[in-house]
Amino acid sequence: MGVLGASGYGGAELLRLLKAHPGVELVGFSSRKYEGKPLSSAWPQLWDERPFIPQEEVLERAEVVFLALPNGLAMGIVPEVLKAGKRAIDLSGDFRLPPGVYEAWYGIPHKSPELYAEAVYGLPELHREELKGARLVANPGCYVTAATLALAPLAAEGVLKGAFVVGLSGVSGAGREGEGTFFAEVNENLKPYKAGGTHRHIPEMEQNLGRLLAQGRRARTHGEAKAVRLSFTPHLVPMTRGILITAEAEVEGGWDQEALNTLYRDFYAQEPFVRVVEGLPETKGTLGSNRVDLKPLYEERTGRVLVFAALDNLVKGMAGQAVQNFNLMMGFSEETALPKEGLWP
Template sequence: MNVSIIGTTGYGGAELLRILHRHPEFKIQSIHSSKKDFPIWKEYPHLFEIIDDNLQNINSSKIAEQSDIVFLATPSGISGQLAAEFENKNISVIDLSGDLRLPAVTYKKWYKHEPVNESLSSKAVYGLSEWYKEEIKASRLIANPGCYPTATLLGLAPVVKEKVISPSSIIIDAKSGVSGAGRSLARNTSFSEANENFRVYKVNEHQHTPEIEKQLSRWNNDISPITFTTHLLPITRGIMITAYVQLSEDLNTSQLLELYQETYRENQFIRIRPENTFPSVKEVAGSNYCDIGLHVDPRTGRLTIISVIDNLMKGAAGQAVQNANIICGFEETTGLDFIPMYP
């Protein structure tokens, strides 16, 4: 199967190259960027004598003729325009931006960009791989989830679907490494500002908030608006979500671990930690795993959920390739069986 990548010079695009270069079923047919006519290794020297392909201009008709799947690793506000160019062409589109995840009015409010046509966004399937396999398999247009929503939703889904928590009690404490902000220059992600520092940002206004709420409401109509607070960690990769929810039933940690283990029994990328052990971001770095730990506080009746992912892998490129595997009928783990990097 031939695949193309648009937006190859960003971190998500670089991760797609790393994964797809060794994928046994996908062949990188072409790579594209607004920067063009020079080899990708000049942008990313670690690819020297590994991937020497030149960046090409973006011609949707030519890409659709040559490839079976195109990955859009371009910023929000751009990906939606590109997705529209591929509409009605014989190619599957996997968009890593937020352009296809929300209704137009909600998107404009939170992303501050003009939304794509509603007729296009309504065709997109939300690509949370573990939960929407059949929909993904039947679609040609996938809205790859955001990094924060992936870790959050995988952590919350079992108790939200089983309706064992108070629907108005969800509080999410989210932390991400600086690569989540991309390669653009910004003061807060510069070394001097981020190193040996810990910063809260976008308090009560992060654009992933409505995406999380939309999916939680799909599983339980009674879910109320959530509290979602994001922080910047002085690390390159990784996301840790700590979610606090009030239980509506008298359940202990062991019982809830059984629920999670049964829910994710056939999902190889979800690892439920044993009782009283909790994951850290380094334990999933460079991999497509999501590790989840749980603990019920019997004093308060609250459940604490810890969910960790690599934001560039399970939170972006890894899940995008997982979705491509599902579309093509391959094993979900194909080309993604990386052991996490440690230390």
């Protein structure tokens, strides 16, 4: 097993989790910036003097490759991985959307559109069966994972008409040395960004919920989808990890708190990493864990349904989910090497 892009935050979390995975050997990791240097030179938290090696060597040595690279790179690497009879888990957006939609929202010409049909969408709560034995997984990101899991029960039930989704994210979501993330201008500050329907995770949220609306609970990656219009407004919050989704959903039919509780508890009853909480979720409760905390709330004054979802954007929203997909793909127990409980405080 190998990791490309091991000097980014997603890569670091993959290393942290995979190093504790029994029965898996980390055969190599790459980073253009740190090539030849020891792991500890890139990451103060790791006590490991093995060097970053060239990407080609990782590809040669590994049977499964995690690609934690910027958008647009995996599409050039995955074809050779699959051709060599190996498997790939892509943490970027390259294989999450139909190539035409991808090109429209990401502004990047797609180099391997033929592989989209092969890619399984890596949200285990919705696509567990398809993931078993998959060769290529398109691992979703933090906002989409949280928003999809928040609204999935309503969509699968066929009652979701639309939603106003507010995303609140810590700065690690912008990556290492992310633009506009200097401490002096982030701490004690709070701001919306990419508001007004311009964030490129919108079509992915709509695709996920639209499939559930069209196909119900057993929706498949490449199946039919109904149209669903979401408003999505992300904000940058002065914290490092954690995202919270606050969604106001317009729903059909008559609902009350008890019916919502039952819907959500039943929907997620067998899920190892989704908890429907009594109170209201808080991001810190998921720190370092692969857990999502969810809460639906019926708002009598407006007849709308509020749903809150909290997760650690680098774990369930990124590397942890990739490991969960890896476990399913390779036949390991799904929970292997994935903490359900986090650090506090």
